[in-house]
Amino acid sequence: MTTDADILRIAAPAQAGVSGRPRRAGTRWRWRGVALGLVVPVVAAAGWELCVRAGLSDGRLVPPPSRIAETFWDLAATGELARHAAATVLRVAAGFGLGALAGTVMGALAGYSALTRALVDPTLQALRAIPSIAWVPLFILWLGIFEASKVALIAVGVFFPVYLGVMAAIASVDRKIVEVGRIFRLSGPAMVRRILLPAVLPAYVVSLRAGLGLGWMFVVAAEFMGAGEGLGYLLVDGQQLGKPAQIVAAIVAFAIIGKTTDWILVAATAPFLRWEDVVAQGETG
Template identity: 45%
Template sequence: MATVSEAGGFGDDRLPSLDRLRWALGLVVPALLVVVWHLLVATGVFASHQLPAPLTVVETLYRMAVAGELAGHVSVTVQRVFFGVLFGAAVGVAFGTLTGVSGLASDLLDPLFQSGKNIPSLAWVPLFLLWFGIGEVAKVTLIAVGAFFPVYLNLSTGIRNVDEDLLEVVEVYDLGRIESLRRVVLPAVLPNLLVGLRGGVGLAWMFVVAAELIAASQGLGFLMSDGRVMSRPDIIVGSILLFAFFGNLSDLLVKGVHDRVVDW
């Protein structure tokens, strides 16, 4: 056993170039799928009015991009996600801190939020339409609801679970409430906050689809439902790919911030 693992270790040391290319391995299967997809459409297994060929999708997206149509949809959706996350995370930080610091607040509010997180995103849509109409407020609020829960839950638990050993240090050295929050509790829960934010951004993308599918005249979700109405599968698949792309991009962004900030 020992020799096997040693040999493995040796290999890793000697071939750093392979290690550096490791991320590219993740592209192999998707690339194969695209090839299979192309073959299935080209050989007529799928009718092209149901599933367009990959190149058709790319062509459609390209044409819409050149016409300037795409940028509008993308920027509207990205803005909704951005503001939704901003408001949802802000409220999540406020309540997460409150319930994390105060046992009373936690007893009062946490059960409510814990059960609220299980309500599916689509269930809110009719109510928000009724309250806020079909404007931006309804959509941003819906996304904010999605982004709120992961931020709230992670932060609240994080604050309650700050290492007891460190809190004793704080007590022995009489740091005081404000100082101990600033120098110990906040840095200690920063990783929780960023993990929550990452989850919040993920949910925000789910909620934006819900919002835009139902009531919107612009945005990627609208583009999708428009594609269905006009029987344009290339637009639908293109929108899905764009959601995948921007969803991943925002996730990588938050992860990048996390890795930069949480560097200990």
């Protein structure tokens, strides 16, 4: 009886090269990467704070970190920050779920079937070129000004990178590992589960991360559509009331929450990618 281990043992040279070396744990390198990633923003923030305190700038249009932190504290103390952040996260979560599901299905169909790709890909590529803001009046007309139109706009932003990633990954699966499956006479579902799915999973995770990033970008346009709460609302409110510290605080909140959700996505998918035999972080240094 053919087992997964038999298939992976034969397919491994075609898919992962001849290395076979065990990967390092990499814990030390991960923490080092986190520390290095904080260097630029911390140095930039400290430098701007010193410039304002030294009188080189009044910090009116670009407030110093101390003023931004004070604004954060005020928003958190009143509960506004949590309320607006929760509203934005829920919108992104709903839009990401819908967009990722639709992009996965359409990408899989277009990647697996040349006929489907010829029928739908030109239209989808044309729609992908439409700016996000151009969808706003149409979605308001179709779905109203409330949550449905906002979630739909975010889903559109998520859909295209996921669709492209899945379609390209399936279309570029190494022919040699497919031949391995045929040698073992795998059925169609077994071929998908044991050959195609592991082969496309790394590219699929990358496309999900790209879609999530665009989802956070599209939520700003979505919350410009008459939202009464959300981080995008804080941006508009800060602009209308002349509060640059509130605008920057909302931008920083977008960055922190967006990075956190990306980290959660990476951590959630990491167990499914442990089989990869790739260069471990720090091995090329």
